[in-house]
Every structure is written in structure tokens, then in C-alpha cells.
Amino acid sequence: MATNQEEVSLIGAVGSPFVCRIQIALKLKGIEYKFVQEDLANKSDLLLKYNPVHKKVPVFVHNEKPISESLVIIEYIDETWKQNPILPSDPYKKALARFWSKVIDDKIAAPFFRAVFAVNDEKAREKNIEESSEALHFLENELKEKFFGGEEIDFVDIAAVFIAFWIPLVQEVAGFELFTPEKFPKLYNWSQEFLNHSIVKELVPPREPLFVYFKAKYDSLVSASI
Numbered sequence: 597m598a599t600n601q602e603e604v605s606l607i608g609a610v611g612s613p614f615v616c617r618i619q620i621a622l623k624l625k626g627i628e629y630k631f632v633q634e635d636l637a638n639k640s641d642l643l644l645k646y647n648p649v650h651k652k653v654p655v656f657v658h659n660e661k662p663i664s665e666s667l668v669i670i671e672y673i674d675e676t677w678k679q680n681p682i683l684p685s686d687p688y689k690k691a692l693a694r695f696w697s698k699v700i701d702d703k704i705a706a707p708f709f710r711a712v713f714a715v716n717d718e719k720a721r722e723k724n725i726e727e728s729s730e731a732l733h734f735l736e737n738e739l740k741e742k743f744f745g746g747e748e749i750d751f752v753d754i755a756a757v758f759i760a761f762w763i764p765l766v767q768e769v770a771g772f773e774l775f776t777p778e779k780f781p782k783l784y785n786w787s788q789e790f791l792n793h794s795i796v797k798e799l800v801p802p803r804e805p806l807f808v809y810f811k812a813k814y815d816s817l818v819s820a821s822i
């Protein structure tokens with residue numbers, strides 16, 4: 597547990613999958629923290645001071661020491677507060693968890709975003725959806741139990757909140773299909789179990805307002821590209 601002497605805060609933005617990862621990790625550990633809402637359209641001096649390299653949320657601040665990049669932050673949280681481990685202790689399993697989390701960011705999320713932004717380049721959109729889809733198939737084959745962590749959620753499950761909640765939402769906004777129950781039955785079942793997990797359920801943002809928000813952003817992207 598964080599003690600009374602410790603100051604723990606999270607600079608974030610509601611609706612960010614990367615921020616949601618940290619909220620899940622902190623809840624799993626039972627750590628109290630202050631949530632500092634960032635306006636990404638008008639970034640605060642605090643964000644620019646604490647994350648000058650990427651200028652992005654989340655930034656986790658522990659006793660005035662800032663840490664950026666969601667996967668790095670989760671590892672820090674896991675090493676600092678030992679209860680309810682998030683990463684496996686076995687070195688090989690730990691390496692695999694890091695590997696698959698990186699696959700989620702580099703080979704699934706990154707091409708997915710590129711596909712979303714390729715509003716009037718059908719070829720680029722197809723190529724990026726294909727890249728994301730291939731990596732999703734590899735991840736589907738990796739899923740052997742209820743969660744990636746077995747009976748309990750772990751590092752890869754938390755990283756994959758992006759797949760469970762954000763991909764279905766944003767693909768609907770952008771009008772394409774990447775992640776469907778027919779194409780990825782195991783991952784789809786996992787996503788339902790994961791989103792129903794008592795901790796995750798309470799931290800994933802409400803779908804409807806986020807859909808409306810992303811749709812407005814997407815529509816303005818489309819209009820700007822015409």
C-alpha cells in the first residue's frame with residue numbers, strides 16, 4: 597500500500613487507453629492516487645516539464661519523480677508495490693509478457709491508428725489493417741487460458757485493454773472491421789471476460805459519450821481531407 601508519506605498521482609485524460617492501463621494497474625495493487633486531468637489540446641506546463649520527450653499522457657508521479665510510457669509505468673508500479681503481482685516472476689514468462697505487450701503497441705495499435713488516419717488512402721488503410729490483423733492472429737494463438745495471466749489478469753491483459761475496448765469502438769467510428777468474434781473467437785471471448793472483470797468494468801470509460809467524441813473527431817478529419 598502507498599503510505600501516508602507517499603505522494604502518488606497520475607496525469608491523464610479520460611478516454612485514453614494508455615491512461616486506463618495505469619488505472620487498472622493501480623486498482624489491482626490497491627493504491628490510492630490523485631488523478632490530474634490533462635487538456636491535450638492545450639498541454640499544461642506540468643505535462644511538458646514531466647514528459648518533455650513525448651509530451652503525452654499518462655505520466656505517473658511518485659514522490660515528485662515522473663515516469664512516462666504506460667508499459668514502463670506498470671513495471672515501475674509492480675516493482676514498487678509487491679502485492680498482487682502484475683508481471684510473472686519467472687524470467688522467461690516475464691520476457692514473454694514484455695514481448696507480447698510490445699507486439700500489442702507496435703504491431704496492433706500502431707498500424708490500427710495508421711489505418712484510422714488514412715481516411716482517403718484506401719491502399720494504406722488496407723495495408724495497415726492487414727498488418728494489425730496478422731499480429732492479432734499471433735496473439736489469438738498465444739491465448740491458452742481464461743486470461744493471458746491464467747485465472748487472473750496480468751501485464752499482457754492490461755496492455756490489451758486497447759484491443760478489448762478501444763479497437764471495437766474506433767473501428768465502428770471509422771467504418772471498418774478488424775476485430776470481430778468471427779475472425780478472432782478466442783480473443784473476442786477473452787475481451788468479454790476481461791471487460792466484465794470487476795476492476796476493469798469500473799475503469800473503462802462509458803462507451804456512448806466516447807463514441808460520440810471520437811465520431812466528431814473522425815468526421816472533422818474526413819472533412820479536412822476532402
Ligand SMILES: N[C@@H](CCC(=O)N[C@@H](CS)C(=O)NCC(=O)O)C(=O)O
Nearest residue numbers: 612613614636652653654665666667
Ligand atoms: N506509448 C505511449 C502512448 C501514449 C499516448 O499516445 N497518449 C495520448 C493519449 S491516448 C496522448 O497523450 N496524445 C497527445 C499527443 O499526441 O499530443 C504510452 O504507452 O504511454
